[in-house]
Amino acid sequence: MLLMGTKVGMTRLLQPSGESVPVTVIKVGPCVVTQVKTADKDGYSAVQIGFGAMKARNSTQPQIGHDAKAGSDPLRFHREFHIKPEEASNFELGKALTVKDLEGQMYVDVIGTSKGKGFQGVMKRHHFKGMFASHGTERKHRSPGSIGSLCSNRGYGGGLVKGKRMAGHMGDERVTCRSLDVIKIDAEKGLLLVKGPIPGANNGMVMVRPATRLYKSKAKKVAAAAAK
Amino acid sequence: MSQKPDSQTAILESLNTLKTDIPRMDVGDTINVHVRIVEGDKERIQVFNGVLISRKGRGVNEMITVRRIVEEVGIERKFPIHSPMIAQFEVLRRADSRRAKLYYLRDRAGKSRRLRDRRRGLKHVAGLPLAGQG
Numbered sequence: 025m026l027l028m029g030t031k032v033g034m035t036r037l038l039q040p041s042g043e044s045v046p047v048t049v050i051k052v053g054p055c056v057v058t059q060v061k062t063a064d065k066d067g068y069s070a071v072q073i074g075f076g077a078m079k080a081r082n083s084t085q086p087q088i089g090h091d092a093k094a095g096s097d098p099l100r101f102h103r104e105f106h107i108k109p110e111e112a113s114n115f116e117l118g119k120a121l122t123v124k125d126l127e128g129q130m131y132v133d134v135i136g137t138s139k140g141k142g143f144q145g146v147m148k149r150h151h152f153k154g155m156f157a158s159h160g161t162e163r164k165h166r167s168p169g170s171i172g173s174l175c176s177n178r179g180y181g182g183g184l185v186k187g188k189r190m191a192g193h194m195g196d197e198r199v200t201c202r203s204l205d206v207i208k209i210d211a212e213k214g215l216l217l218v219k220g221p222i223p224g225a226n227n228g229m230v231m232v233r234p235a236t237r238l239y240k241s242k243a244k245k246v247a248a249a250a251a252k
Numbered sequence: 253m254s255q256k257p258d259s260q261t262a263i264l265e266s267l268n269t270l271k272t273d274i275p276r277m278d279v280g281d282t283i284n285v286h287v288r289i290v291e292g293d294k295e296r297i298q299v300f301n302g303v304l305i306s307r308k309g310r311g312v313n314e315m316i317t318v319r320r321i322v323e324e325v326g327i328e329r330k331f332p333i334h335s336p337m338i339a340q341f342e343v344l345r346r347a348d349s350r351r352a353k354l355y356y357l358r359d360r361a362g363k364s365r366r367l368r369d370r371r372r373g374l375k376h377v378a379g380l381p382l383a384g385q386g
Binding site for chain 2: 032033035036037039040041049215217226
């Protein structure tokens with residue numbers, strides 16, 4: 025399952041134990057089921073959801089019609105998630121998915137678009153160390169240095185291998201934060217509080233899904249806690 | 253997407269309930285901070301006494317720095333004032349301060365450190381309004 029929401033911002037929660045927990049607040053949903061795709065008709069089973077109010081004059085006629093089929097006003101974002109064919113009965117056209125559907129989840133994945141940083145050098149973009157501050161280095165303190173020889177770049181054809189880390193555009197890309205702790209769910213206000221930062225600027229659209237699979241260190245921690 | 257910035261701050265501020273019983277404390281005041289200490293299942297209160305040398309942050313992020321001298325060694329502790337681990341603040345003595353941050357006290361020793369605290373003395377402590385009311 026997948027839900028959409030907006031990043032509200034970060035704050036801290038002071039727990040009764042005195043602990044201060046850094047949280048990001050996400051206003052989740054309501055997302056409207058705008059289409060249920062079936063294997064017969066579309067070749068695969070999936071659910072399409074829409075989120076975010078939008079003025080009709082900024083939308084397009086086909087899009088307005090598509091959303092109207094679900095009984096909804098024009099929506100800004102549409103995303104899909106795959107389901108098993110037998111789950112299709114859980115999602116009917118026009119059904120609203122809210123943060124309530126995440127209740128009971130301990131961990132979620134949050135997907136967003138990171139803040140754009142523009143054209144950046146290798147030190148910021150790839151955490152290169154740069155070159156010497158002195159010892160004869162002139163005007164090349166932040167440059168990448170050698171990018172290898174024909175031998176180390178062996179991609180055949182004599183050029184560089186693709187993906188060679190260099191300066192270039194940084195940020196403004198899809199980032200997934202996996203296995204974030206769910207601190208609190210406020211169904212009334214539609215708020216989801218996760219521990220730590222999530223990608224993107226405040227007010228940006230983010231997608232939330234139940235954690236597909238915990239990353240290794242966290243899975244170990246959970247297993248250790250469960251063993252106790 | 254069409255949220256106003258105001259409503260965002262409102263959401264963020266609504267998540268914590270802030271204390272309303274904090275006395276008015278200004279930089280330069282000598283205060284007692286009653287800190288809850290939990291040891292096992294027992295709880296006791298420890299008092300940290302010192303001069304309030306800095307107050308920064310807003311809302312739930314508001315922090316104070318308290319400086320005291322123990323055996324000629326300066327000790328500074330920072331407290332989030334809305335933390336549930338702090339039972340109480342007491343203002344013992346108030347003082348005039350011409351600075352918002354009294355970091356210069358770190359370089360002072362002996363009498364020059366104490367002078368500043370005395371100007372108004374205790375007479376301003378009694379009957380002080382609570383923070384936000386005065």
